[in-house]
Amino acid sequence: MLDIVTLATRDAVALAGGPTYTIPTGRRDGLVSNSSVDLPGPSQPVSEILRFFRTIGLNKIDMVTLLGAHTVGVAHCSFFQSRVLDFRGTGRPDPTMDPKLVKKLFRLCNTSKPSTTLNNVPKTFLDQNTSFIVDNQYYNQILKKKGILKIDQELALDKLSAPIVARFANNGNAFRKSFAKSMVKMGNINVLVGDDGEIRKNCRVFNNPN
Template sequence: MMNISVILIFSLATISFSTVVMADLQVGFYNSTCPNAESIVQQVVQNRLRTDPSITAALLRMHFHDCFVRGCDASILIDSTESNSSEKDAKPNLTIRGYELIDEAKKNVEAACPSTVSCADIITIATRDSVALAGGPNYIIPTGRRDGLVSSASEVNLPGPSLSFSQALQSFSAKGLSLDDMVTLLGAHTVGVAHCIFFQARLQRPDRTMDPALVAKLSKVCGSGSNPTAFLDQNTSLLFDNQYYNQVLLNRGVLNIDQQLSLHNSSASMVLNFARNGAAFQQSFANAMVKMGSIQVLVGTDGEIRHNCRVFN
């Protein structure tokens, strides 16, 4: 297991932005109403990372899945009821985890500032903090999101790992994200894992775009149990860095969409740049995460501030 103390030291460098206002969100939104909100969330994330460094990937996935359905409104946190099957129980979300971390952060924030900080902002803050504490950029995010009032499993339509390059780009474009954003955000796979079911077909052909040594390694992993997982970055699997792009250049992209990034003419140069320049990747990732975090947000008097992230007020 990696040395968490090293990661904490490494993450002290902060990527800063000038005054940022996106979609009516504001940097320092809680400065007067709950000045300790972000530090409270950070402490919960830091405590969890000491025992579970994989939580970074879990929170990144939760944040992505939330923002791509109805926008960043914490609708993914709602529990299903007898009368409603929520997003949480849609098939693509069944392996989402980290809900208890959000619950703990919400409980602590509520104790300090009742009915003030949204669950949507807590997801965004916690994800940012987990990235920074895992060695990634400590970027500044605007806040002021409000929580959604709808969560339905039938609305969950997320880009899958087996999509072609053009299909994936179409999905990202539909959310207002560019080609550069897509290539950058897929860099989150540097700390991610995937179940064998999502790449096993590439092993059985075998796929000529995958390194034969990796095919052999993953074949053993996938033959060892019931749909086990494999790291998407086979090098520095729990550290948030640019090694994912180096792996892709070596034909060691585990998912089809990962490998396609280095093979497609429109993205190959970006992959090469990020592989060579880790600082460029981290800055781009920070910018893309701020942009993604503004997708279809509820602000002002829209939505609500939930008392419990799992249920509507």
């Protein structure tokens, strides 16, 4: 199953205009499935997210590159509305967000009714420019204070990541090459070998233990 997910991701990236790259196959499937276990939060500072990336064998360039996957996809209001409505208890929006974007997101989030179902929560594109294309416009967006999530904007402001953001914003090919390299590196994290894990017979369920 891991190979299928990895190959499907690679092909989806290519179909969305991103780079093509070769990935190794033959991964064994794990016996524990938790999609959120290795995901840092959207409001953590750059230093903490970098610390997490380093614990799994990735570096600063990988971090900035892989967060560039936000060039496609959406975020629900519940993940960013505090930046728009009441940033850190000030009663005001996040000063690092573009005022026009604040107004747009305010209209989106402030008029919605509370919901416990995520599918009913309004959402917006993480990349407001080329929302369905894997390119470097995400980096140009956050340089203009148009990051949706707090971590998006912090990438452009933090001295640890800002130089890399600027380089990718100015050089789309540099981002494409780095994205391909970092995706392969990420796919090689915690690869199971020998008798560890299993080769899933049915992608949706674990094999029977007999």
